[in-house]
Amino acid sequence: MRAPSPLALLLGLLGLLPFLITAYLASAWQSPADGRALTALITYGAVILAFLGGVHWGFALVEPPASLAGLAPLPTSRDPAHKPRLLLGVLPALLGWVTLLVDLLLPSPAIALCILIAGFLATNVAEHDGYRRGWVPARYLWLRWILTVIVVALLVTTLVLRLSGGRIIF
Numbered sequence: 001m002r003a004p005s006p007l008a009l010l011l012g013l014l015g016l017l018p019f020l021i022t023a024y025l026a027s028a029w030q031s032p033a034d035g036r037a038l039t040a041l042i043t044y045g046a047v048i049l050a051f052l053g054g055v056h057w058g059f060a061l062v063e064p065p066a067s068l069a070g071l072a073p074l075p076t077s078r079d080p081a082h083k084p085r086l087l088l089g090v091l092p093a094l095l096g097w098v099t100l101l102v103d104l105l106l107p108s109p110a111i112a113l114c115i116l117i118a119g120f121l122a123t124n125v126a127e128h129d130g131y132r133r134g135w136v137p138a139r140y141l142w143l144r145w146i147l148t149v150i151v152v153a154l155l156v157t158t159l160v161l162r163l164s165g166g167r168i169i170f
Contacts, residue, residue: 003139026040043103053090059130
């Protein structure tokens with residue numbers, strides 16, 4: 001797979017900063033602020049999950065630009081594959097919304113973190129399937145895989161530390 005452009009890589013990595021900062025603050029020490037940092041982490045995760053769905057919604061509704069030449073034609077509304085494409089565009093946003101509701105309504109943020117982890121992993125699996133079908137460009141998939149691994153690692157680490165009562169010390 002080809003690497004994304006340097007700008008796309010830079011912007012993708014910059015998009016990790018809120019994850020890194022809020023995961024650290026939610027896991028580093030006990031204070032009244034760590035609960036707010038955890039809420040910020042969950043909220044940003046839900047926003048990014050919705051963004052990932054939006055990318056696929058866009059892929060499903062438009063013809064590929066010249067930069068996607070060589071990909072299989074995108075399904076049209078009459079094509080049976082059109083529905084899964086639209087679902088991939090909507091389901092991540094719905095999971096993000098459910099995550100926010102769970103975080104708001106339940107006393108434990110662990111369930112919200114688990115939903116986010118599952119959402120990012122499921123979206124990544126669906127994107128790989130879309131790549132095999134020719135619906136997702138290799139550059140996008142390469143970047144998404146790297147970013148997803150880092151995001152899931154941060155979410156899992158935060159979840160484990162919060163459940164175990166452990167803290168990051170540095």
